[in-house]
Amino acid sequence: xxxxxQSSRYLVKRTGEKVFLECVQDxxxxxxxxxxxxxxxxxxxxxxxxxxxxxxxxxxPEGYSVSRExxxxxxxxxxxxxxxxxxMYLCASSSTSGGETQYFGPGTRLLVL
Amino acid sequence: RKEVEQxxxxxxxxxxxxxxxNCTYSNxxxxxxxxxxxxxxxxxxLLMSVYSSGxxxxxxxxxxxxxxxxxxxxxxxxxLSDSATYLCVVNPDTDKLIFGTGTRLQVFP
Numbered sequence: 001x002x003x004x005x006q007s008s009r010y011l012v013k014r015t016g017e018k019v020f021l022e023c024v025q026d027x028x029x030x031x032x033x034x035x036x037x038x039x040x041x042x043x044x045x046x047x048x049x050x051x052x053x054x055x056x057x058x059x060x061p062e063g064y065s066v067s068r069e070x071x072x073x074x075x076x077x078x079x080x081x082x083x084x085x086x087x088m089y090l091c092a093s094s095s096t097s098g099g100e101t102q103y104f105g106p107g108t109r110l111l112v113l
Numbered sequence: 114r115k116e117v118e119q120x121x122x123x124x125x126x127x128x129x130x131x132x133x134x135n136c137t138y139s140n141x142x143x144x145x146x147x148x149x150x151x152x153x154x155x156x157x158x159l160l161m162s163v164y165s166s167g168x169x170x171x172x173x174x175x176x177x178x179x180x181x182x183x184x185x186x187x188x189x190x191x192x193l194s195d196s197a198t199y200l201c202v203v204n205p206d207t208d209k210l211i212f213g214t215g216t217r218l219q220v221f222p
Contacts, residue, residue: 035212040121042200042214043157058209090156100145100204104156 004105019078023091031094032074036087081112117213134216136201145204
């Protein structure tokens, strides 16, 4: 069974703080993704990665960065959190050889005060 | 125009009813299509892929109309446990998936 875990289910941070969201998958998937999900806007892709140390911008990368030092781990960093980054953050992974099916982690609800 | 558009609902149906959702997509070069299911406060999970010839999985039937650029999902004999948000997902011939905003289904007793 594919398992994608995220470091926190709920997180409360203050404006200006640096925030780290961690995602780990145990299926040796090459591809990993970070999305945010907001009511009425659906899932929007922030960044994705096809391999260790590789990253690609998604549709809304501003205010975010990522790190992929190991294949199983993909981190999302909010350099200086702002209130408009309050959202549900979802990590996903997929296998290059397994088609496009993406497996999601349980999500992190981030509140920036 | 959004790349993937869905009626947000909610669709409120009684148990045992048949319900259908449609989804339209804008990129005619799109290659792959999926329906994902998302329960309240949970992550999305793949429900089924959508093939050109149409496909069925138990009470669920998915169809693709490339000429009109829409995808449908039919649920027969609705169960209470079918209550969820159904996300239409399209791969527009890139390495990324485009998710619709979802259609909410509420099945009542």
